[in-house]
Amino acid sequence: MVLGLLEAFKIIKDNEKEAERMIREAQTQAERIRSEAQQKAEMTYEKTWKGEIVKVEHQCSELKEKARENAKAEAEVFLRQAEEQIKEIRRKAQKKMQEAVDSVLSEILPKG
Amino acid sequence: MESKIQKIAQHILDDAMEESKSIVDDAQRSVDVLVEKRKHLALQNAEKETQARIKNARREAEIIVGKVTMEMKREAHWKVLSEKENLTSIVFEKVMERLLKLVESEDYIPILEKLVIDACSTLGGGNLEIIMNENKSSRQLNLTSLESVITELTGVETQLTVAKQIIQSLGVKVKTMDGKIEVDNTFEAIMKRREKELRFKIMKILFENS
Numbered sequence: 001m002v003l004g005l006l007e008a009f010k011i012i013k014d015n016e017k018e019a020e021r022m023i024r025e026a027q028t029q030a031e032r033i034r035s036e037a038q039q040k041a042e043m044t045y046e047k048t049w050k051g052e053i054v055k056v057e058h059q060c061s062e063l064k065e066k067a068r069e070n071a072k073a074e075a076e077v078f079l080r081q082a083e084e085q086i087k088e089i090r091r092k093a094q095k096k097m098q099e100a101v102d103s104v105l106s107e108i109l110p111k112g
Numbered sequence: 113m114e115s116k117i118q119k120i121a122q123h124i125l126d127d128a129m130e131e132s133k134s135i136v137d138d139a140q141r142s143v144d145v146l147v148e149k150r151k152h153l154a155l156q157n158a159e160k161e162t163q164a165r166i167k168n169a170r171r172e173a174e175i176i177v178g179k180v181t182m183e184m185k186r187e188a189h190w191k192v193l194s195e196k197e198n199l200t201s202i203v204f205e206k207v208m209e210r211l212l213k214l215v216e217s218e219d220y221i222p223i224l225e226k227l228v229i230d231a232c233s234t235l236g237g238g239n240l241e242i243i244m245n246e247n248k249s250s251r252q253l254n255l256t257s258l259e260s261v262i263t264e265l266t267g268v269e270t271q272l273t274v275a276k277q278i279i280q281s282l283g284v285k286v287k288t289m290d291g292k293i294e295v296d297n298t299f300e301a302i303m304k305r306r307e308k309e310l311r312f313k314i315m316k317i318l319f320e321n322s
Contacts, residue, residue, distance in 0.1 A: 033143060045150040045154040048151050052158030053158060063166070064173050090199065100317040105211075
């Protein structure tokens with residue numbers, strides 16, 4: 001009878017030890033999972049951040065390039081207008097060229 | 113009895129197994145939560161950075177547009193000015209062409225005489241030397257008549273000599289016999305002296321209302 005009880009206690013004690021081991025192992029595994037999670041979280045942060053920054057950099061480049069292209073197109077229009085203005089100046093000036101020559105001559109030739 | 117003990121022992125192991133599973137499951141769930149939180153934070157921070165970078169890019173774009181606009185205005189302005197300058201120079205060239213024709217005509221002699229009288233009067237009369245271009249009008253000057261006019265104008269007895277020296281310019285140079293004082297009445301010199309005023313006048317005629 002006593003032997004039987006001792007045997008029973010031993011079985012229970014052994015199983016308790018096994019249970020403790022199982023829980024310790026689970027805790028260790030949980031620690032490892034959490035530690036790996038930190039790394040995974042940091043990697044996710046970096047990847048997400050970089051992904052967004054790449055997008056915005058592309059967006060910014062496009063914005064500046066578009067501004068540059070628009071400004072150049074506008075400049076070309078403006079310069080074409082200037083060319084037209086120059087043609088008009090030349091056309092009007094040609095008509096008054098003789099008057100200008102006469103005016104200079106009247107200024108430099110002695111009077112009277 | 114043995115069976116009861118077996119059950120208790122097995123229960124202990126079952127409980128431990130369940131608790132272990134729960135511990136691991138909790139850890140596993142916390143991984144997803146943590147990763148999701150960091151992702152959310154990254155998106156939040158990136159959004160702030162995005163706004164700042166876009167604001168900067170817009171400012172830079174404005175600067176680019178301003179710079180291009182300014183350069184284009186400057187270039188257009190320069191082209192217009194350059195054309196006006198070119199047309200003004202053409203007027204001066206045409207004036208010189210007209211003067212060259214004038215020199216060959218008889219109308220030039222009275223003009224040359226007036227240039228001589230003006231230069232000599234400026235020098236106050238006296239013994240003066242006239243330097244001219246080698247053309248036929250220059251040789252037709254009536255020096256005696258000119259001397260009388262200058263003497264009368266200045267009140268100083270005047271004697272004129274035509275120098276052996278020849279100039280290429282049209283018009284006349286007069287200098288005192290000692291060569292110390294000279295009045296340059298060549299057309300080139302006259303135009304140079306009055307260049308600003310003449311340019312202004314030409315531009316006013318050619319480009320007013322342009």
